[in-house]
Amino acid sequence: MHTFTIEGFCDWCQTPSFVTKHEYIDGKCHHSCEKCLSFAVMDVRQFNLAEIEFRAKSLAQS
Numbered sequence: 082m083h084t085f086t087i088e089g090f091c092d093w094c095q096t097p098s099f100v101t102k103h104e105y106i107d108g109k110c111h112h113s114c115e116k117c118l119s120f121a122v123m124d125v126r127q128f129n130l131a132e133i134e135f136r137a138k139s140l141a142q143s
């Protein structure tokens with residue numbers, strides 16, 4: 082499901098490489114190389130979960 086066809090720069094190890102795109106729910110995106118994939122997937126998932134939780138709390142308060 083992740084393809085490394087983009088020639089770019091890995092945001093995790095800061096190395097030029099073929100990368101895959103990771104999208105955050107706030108519209109931002111980062112790229113990771115194959116070596117950093119599992120770490121990147123975990124990172125993005127945690128960010129998105131935190132963001133969902135934050136939004137749920139903000140909604141509950143308003």
Ligand SMILES: [Zn+2]
Pocket residue numbers: 091092093094095096113114115116117
């Ligand atoms: Zn990397």
